[in-house]
Amino acid sequence: MASASSKRPTKGRADAAANTLARKFSQLGLETDADFVVHLPLRYEDETAVHAIGDARSGLSQQFEGEVVEQIITQRPRKQLQVILQDHSGRITLRWLHFYPSQLKQLAEGQRVRVRGEVRRGFHGLELVHPKVTKPDQGLSDTLTPVYPASDGLRQQQIQNRINEALERLPLQDTLPEALREQFELPNFAESLKLLHHPPRDVDAEALMQKTHPAWQRIKFDELLAQQLSLAAARASRRKQKSWPLIQKHGDLEQQLRKRLGFTLTAAQERVVAEIAEDLSLSHPMHRLLQGDVGSGKTVVAAMAAAQAIDSGFQVALMAPTELLAEQHYQKMVLWFEPLGITVGWLSGSQTAKQRAPVLEGVQNGHCALVVGTQALIQDGVEFHQLGLVILDEQHRFGVGQRLSLSRKGEQGEKQKRTIPHQLNMSATPIPRTLAMSFLADLDVSVIDELPAGRTPVITKLLSEHRREEVIAHIYAQIQEGRQVYWVCPLVEESEALQLQTAVDTYHHLAEQLAGVKVGLLHGKLPTQEKAQIMEAFRSGEVQVLVATTVIEVGVDVPNANLMVIEHAERFGLAQLHQLRGRVGRGAHQAVCVLLYSQPLSAIARERLKAMYETTDGFDIARRDLALRGPGEFLGVRQSGQALLRFASLDSDEYMIEQAQECAVLLREQYPEHAHAHVQRWLKGREEFLRT
Incomplete structure (x- = not known):
């Protein structure tokens, strides 16, 4: 019989492991059963079927079985492992950017394996990068496999086990009264939650993965409703505060x-x-x-x-x-x-x-x-x-x-x-x-929502940086007519990583090219007094071309400046480009904004420049910017609250936001206890992120 003292080290190690696991869960904000039950899958992997390689589709997560017909270790541009997998319908490439000796044995030529991962389009056709590899004789899953948000050192199985324990222990009362569920056509909360954690065999897999399934709709609605309830409480709290009525004594x-x-x-x-x-x-x-x-x-x-x-x-x-x-x-x-x-x-x-x-x-x-x-x-x-x-x-x-x-x-x-x-x-x-x-x-x-009289829309032109000399010639012509020009650069000092034209270099180049023209340089590193002097010289017309960084993004108003050139426009955000463009078009003369760009353009950069070319409407620009980058830039520090929208999308769920607003009013007025329970379930102390 083992002594009590011999058991202590084992218990100590178990306690230490449990504490370590608890810390890792805590890093994800998972501490109570209530936290775990609403820790929902990021996506689902389909392990219910094996697809023919010939049916592989880029962008989909698919599972294939086949024989390894070739194994290649390349050294350039970096050492990596490539494996060609073949079945009766075709071939597909498997690729690992880092690998172990055991994988070479597992993926030796002639071996049959089952692989699963996201299909991508590579240089030599469709491929899977770092796919999961298993034996081909393993049984297939009955349901879709949930994949949860995780952190370093946390395995999916550990997360799933803890969620299952929480689901068994926690009573999942619905925070919405039946009358409101019927009014807004919402499914039961507990049933929705269990379906998302354990999808049944006959579930609409596409709807589940695209988050259009009714169970996802209920979760997204609940999340938006919690947000609306919190904001309504913040508004009500402010109304209880006192301030001085500013009633004019004389008027x-x-x-x-x-x-x-x-x-x-x-x-x-x-x-x-x-x-x-x-x-x-x-x-x-x-x-x-x-x-x-x-x-x-x-x-x-x-x-x-x-x-x-x-x-x-x-x-x-x-x-x-x-x-x-x-x-x-x-x-x-x-x-x-x-x-x-x-x-x-x-x-x-x-x-x-x-x-x-x-x-x-x-x-x-x-x-x-x-x-x-x-x-x-x-x-x-x-x-x-x-x-x-x-x-x-x-x-x-x-x-x-x-x-x-x-x-x-x-x-x-x-x-x-x-x-x-x-x-x-x-x-x-x-x-x-x-x-x-x-x-x-x-x-x-x-x-x-109305511009002052006399403002004419700014004409926006997209030009490759190779046409720089044409732009400089146009600048000279504008100055001869008495106009002034902004030339905006993204950096002050040279960056080897980005290799961007600097404001200092541009200043010297333009001063050299524009003989007889007074060129000024303005950037954030100049002493305050010098910045003020340069701006005053530009406002008075003494400086005709102002080379600047984005310090002139907002607030600068020089009506005689009617030409804005933005260097490396592809490097700026859409809202920032629109703000810079707004520095011109404030006078009586037609204003032009030239966006100089460098190839190659990323997909997002291309969309930004396209938006700038197509519209001068700030609200349309903002809508497109939201779709490209999300809410963080608009909200500033309110982006802390962005994490509270883990499931709903501002882009695709707009109708649901309106419904959540309506429901929040009814819940606060008619069911205050339900409203409190709902906020506690979804925000649990994080409401302050929304009230700043």
């Missing part, structure tokens, strides 16, 4: 500002100004997103909101992500407000303590009613007298903490009676409708 500052502008607002701008004015007059904080295409006039709308706040006796803070953009706002606000007796302050990280001191004092004593700046606004030492409105431009570029820090500068009172500032978020990147419905449903959204 004449806005009228004076309108006279100062020198132009009439568009109908769309007037509509949005009224929406914001209504929000600012309420006793709970405004949390509104102002979006519009490039050049639609968001800054003047923000100025109107600022006028209302200032006229109500409160201060306004406007924060932008880059010093160049912040300075553009500062100059406009000074031009509009200081003649009306309003002091506008400027704060940036490049200022000296001596330069900052009078601004900080003015902000603290209330003499400075409007302060514009970068993240310097949220640094220690910046104290407001009474901050009533926070304006964030290009808000998706700020982190959650940065947004909250500025807002907290204006919080007053004890926790239970705290009063917080109103907040206006601006974005020049239009948000696609599906994205707004699914991730921004807790915000009020205002859209400027």
Whole structure:
């Protein structure tokens, strides 16, 4: 009989192994039974049938049986193993980029094997790369085999075993009442879940793998519903917060500002100004997103909101992500407000303590009613007298903490009676409708869907880099007519990996080619004062061609510049290309944007350039960009919430988002306990990702 002491090492090793496994599961967010049951397959592999090699189809995961007729070890471009497998209907190549001696024996000529993997189109026809190899006499599976999301060191069988245990232990109550399931034609939750983990033999395999099966539809609906419930709760929570009603004491500052502008607002701008004015007059904080295409006039709308706040006796803070953009706002606000007796302050990280001191004092004593700046606004030492409105431009570029820090500068009172500032978020990147419905449903959204009078669409031309000299000749002609030109490059310093033309090289080349033309160079590594001087020289017409990096992406407004050349356009994102194009077309003359590209073009790059050529509509651009890249770029730090949409697709499930919104209202109003249980099942504490 073994002693107790002899059993301890074995138990210790078992406990250590269990703890290691638990840590690996935890890395995937899998800790409780409730986590495991909704850890659903990424895809399914079909092990129910053996296909003839002649029926192989690229893009499909298929299983074949045959005889190895040739084994080749190649040395170039790298050492790899190639095996030719043959059956009665044809041949297919199997390829391993790294392999072991045991595989050479298993795949020796004359051996019969069964292989499974995704069929791809290779240099010499169809092939399987790193297929799974088994013996041909093994039985076939009765059902599709689920493949789960995993991490290093976790085997599929370990995941499946733990899921099966959770399914046996956990009561799978439906979080949706039967009445709502019938109204929205949804199958039972427990039955759907079990089907996805253990597909029956007669399941529609294609529907299951394409995620169009009713069981998948239920899961996707539940996920979207949890998101909508969380966002609705966030909106309700904000409505309970307190803010100062910004009711104008005199009402004449806005009228004076309108006279100062020198132009009439568009109908769309007037509509949005009224929406914001209504929000600012309420006793709970405004949390509104102002979006519009490039050049639609968001800054003047923000100025109107600022006028209302200032006229109500409160201060306004406007924060932008880059010093160049912040300075553009500062100059406009000074031009509009200081003649009306309003002091506008400027704060940036490049200022000296001596330069900052009078601004900080003015902000603290209330003499400075409007302060514009970068993240310097949220640094220690910046104290407001009474901050009533926070304006964030290009808000998706700020982190959650940065947004909250500025807002907290204006919080007053004890926790239970705290009063917080109103907040206006601006974005020049239009948000696609599906994205707004699914991730921004807790915000009020205002859209400027009309361009100011006199704006003509920019003509976009796609040219190979080999036609560079033609472009330079056209630049010279434009300058002779009194116009100005942007030339944008993606990098400042040479990158051996990308071998891109640099801004510095382009600057020297254009200065040499364009005799008698003043060429300027602007990039992020220049000292702040030098950047300001170059921009002022370009604005005044002293500099005729501005070679720049993407620091000019937003905020730069030079109406006389009517030609934009973008070097290596294939390297830019679609939204970024559209923003850059928006720097021209602001004057009376026809504007042109030339996209210089280098071959070969990737499929995504080709789609981007095609979209830029076909449309100048920012909302259409945004829709195409969402399809190409997903929601991350639009949402900024809200992309943390992107992981919450593991199953639903913003592209193909738009109708379901609308249904989930409708269902969320009914669930919150009529079945609050069900609503709470639903959010707990799908989000479990991660709701905050959606509320930032």
